[in-house]
Amino acid sequence: MSFMKDFEHLQIQMKDIVSATNNFDPAKVIGRGGFGKVYKGELSLPEGPIMVAFKQLDRRFGQGNIEFWKEIMTLSKYKHENLITLMHYCIDGNEMILVYEYASRGSLDRYLSDANSVTWTQRLRICDGAARGLHFLHDPMETQQRVLHRDIKSANILLDENWTAKLSDFGLSKVGPANQEHTYLISNAIGTLGYCDPLYSELGFLSKESDVYSFGVVLFVVLCGRLCFEYTNGELSNIFVSKWRRCYEQKRLDEIILVGLKEQMDQGSLNSFSAIAYQCVKRTREERPTMAKIVKELEFSLEQQENLDNLAKKVDLDELIRIVDLALPPVSYGARNQLLVFLLEGLFVEDGETWISINMKGEVSKVLSATKCFYGDKLETKNTGPPPMSDTTINTRSRFAQYLWNVYSNRFRVEVNTQFLSPHVTYTIYIVFQHCGHFSAPCYIPFLYKLEEELHYSTSCIAYESHKTWVMTKLYRFTNYHDQRNLNIEFLPPEQIPFNDMLAFQGIEIRPTRNDEDAYEKHKGKIKIHLNLERNLSQDFGYFIK
Template structure:
């Protein structure tokens, strides 16, 4: 009996001892200055999210710093965390009292409860300093979307602002609490590759992308003192991996009290080790393109008898990040954790064009002994540099749109590459077919691969480029954009010298190889008077360079506002609109498969010596096809703020009518001579399309025109022009005209401007234009449609000139004030 009691007592003590150890390793962290756990939109006194997370989330009303323009969707009285959401119709924010300079964990939870929330596009910023989310949309999900950030704020308050871009903004739950100082190192991380850091990592916001338990199972919220989830690494291992998984059952030795806050025991007591001295282990993670990332590697030697048994190399993106890493240089005994931080840019390392961060451990470089390597855990954060781009401001009434949805760019790039592969297999073999003759079938678009062009006349050597630009002399820079700088140059060959514009990709360009390749594929096979011609390209020594015909008079935008250039007459502006519309018409309907430009804007319309307008910059273009039944391309939203088609934003379906919408915005720029988005104005005037169309619907578009044009515009021409712009800006693509319709009606507006009319005195004021009889509604007469359309397939200047005379004959029938 006594023996049984002793055995029972031993089990109780053992169980108690185990419980104490377990409690010590998983004891939840208590922030020294408290925490904020908000169930947004809820009125319930407290909410426990799940069995894994037993913290109490409270109603959010007390933290809201703006009382207006917000409401609740869902069941506010429900005890479930995601049963309700706080919804904003205008810029609104939460404010949290914090104690000075500390790093805070910020987690944002989103679950769209209605269709309106699933289509909402919005920005989220912190203290008007960090753009946490840009053009964010929580679409096509029935599970919560969680975004986590580490933010160091030197202030007494932390303000998180939600700004609607399309529709609404919303949030389901928010967590804010300070974290231990040890989690963010004061020393700068090791830079891998050519990453150019001109700021301190500790002063940036970090967005958590991955948190991986290498060699172990999933670590849930309840097993991590900081309520973090660690994912197993199995899905990120390179194929053919033969590593060993190791488990440790003894106590982990932390260097300092609270060291388990860096990562829990569950991460450090498992690892993955090299299966042999000559093997390696590789992990690959999809990441943001053209971004800098903090890569944290966690080590804890649980496989050796002594620390001297381990030595290995660490590689990130196939470059050595740490050579001959030996744990004894970092800690004094085995089973003691440490971590090393690195910064690295993502690389396009995938055969499918995806941006990746690849981590590898392998045999050491210098040691003569055969030694192995390990890895216990891995975290990847995206650096969010300080910026004030998304300040918390009052949203205009219908600021329709601008969303470049993260993640969709990867899908878009993959789709583009698949299409290009298809075109390569089916491209025409005849070299002459690349530039159709005047009497050839110009409806056939020849798309040639970059690899093929390397051996053809389009390729220009880097030495020729350097000679043309005097080794990229900064004094020759004539512009800059997302791709890089543009230089003026002169190509010297056996023939006459050629003036060219040379666009050189920047190392930190927001655009990359897909845009470079698309531009070559689109422009190498087409020629049109109103499309900028590609002279050649260069792809040597990691350079991506495009060479175009030189457009001496710059961009259309340069001649409208924010420059000292002479003002354009109304007739000149109409002619430029007609020319650029013809270029887009050719892309949409003059080829075997329509091309959608996707970035139509006034800065992408260039003017040559004679002020002929030409459409440029085809890096974002997409081809509809090859199926004859295809009318759109499903893709992520790309383009420029202020020009986005609202239907494209909602549906992610790109059509030729998306270009029509953007062109409608350009028409208003031409008329009003002001930027499409102009902050600092009353909310109803910030967005050009909203503001001008509000006057157009009242019949008072004349109140918006460029003051330099007052008294110059024929009222009938203005009204026709306003109708065209209004139809282009219809909310639904089906209600918009084709570019062929736009060309016809713009030519009509030009004829109305040129027509001599007897005017009453009041007609000198364009504000009174509505008192005149309306010209015909937008559209084309069937009897002359075929004549006007005859010039849409022109592929040479000669054919285009001929077609213009044909158009003049057509308009000779409408020289009266009433039109036809």
């Protein structure tokens, strides 16, 4: 075979392999597959000894010269961080041996069922690496050949000491023309049951989307922590891919996710990961994504998860536990990340009239129900929900069970404490409300207000959209240097109340200042006022607002 000359520089002597494997000592075996046994050994090279893996061809398993040379030709031509590196080969009589870089952690399928040995973040990085390797094979940049792997599965994704994913086992691969939107080959279906594209199995019609289907099965395998098939009494009894598809469609993923893995996940990370996995295993090939899109979605999923992991390193865990332990109703959590997810989404604490959440910097935000902190002689309480027929101009759905109504009619005050707020963080205090009638954000709320210790009232600022249909306006800013601080704010209604103008008050919100300092500019371009962040600004701009 004349083409063999192109690879002569990779050939080594059998005596070197015998020495490295201690004459193929069974104790050196690290794996078995359709090609044969795989041995571990230290190969002595001119540049120094190196640990490698030796794959010994065993023709009894159905593979032979074609698969052997296909592996050499593919891996010598296509080199990528996420493809296993072929280092050497040896032919000695009937013996045919391939020599690879040593992936010290073995294959991915060994770790599927343990959520602690390989965390969700590690699984995302492994999947992202494997996707990059397959994307490289499907869309080569400097060649006119596209490689279709044909046997993508968890057992063929190897892991080095840094948990870097390496696609392996190219003996069954096919080569077709690249730089085309579609590559179709007619071939006898070969692959692993459960992972193999059903259309390829049924029709022998091979395309790059066949690899995409197999990769989608790998993604579900990683999510569910188990292989995609099950044997009973030595016979294949079940393939789970159809069930996994149904669970996604019916929003029942919690039933199949590996126990212990869900508690580690950012919800956004899970959503993007499961969505792309589902698209991969669609029955219709045209609905399956390209590997480029898969890489993009996996990177996005990983980014969201790493944001949560980075947050976990910043926060005071003991303080967050103290907050969550006050939740109503009580919540249970396992992993640290699960506790963070609860707080990122927000929860009620104490008497159910305080809402606590954190941002991605670990800074605590706090919302106090109006019924908890508003005081006055004529304050009316109403339940959250659809308003009475006479009040249909106000949508009063709130996160709290009750709100206060029509407080224009008298002087009232608000008592705010800073319990739970993060130290050394600058906060802004807002009042959250709704106008009745024709008002909409941005709008002006004609109140005068002052801190208890102040001599003069300030004019309230323009309000802008808040949670759902509520609007909010800034009152004060302060830096939280103490464990707890009590603020009393007095409100004075205007001398003349607009006809039929009533308000519903949800409460007081205290949030880190950095999150909203550009809110005026962002409000649909309607308001562009640059404000000094360190002062009570309504005094400066009150005349302008009027």
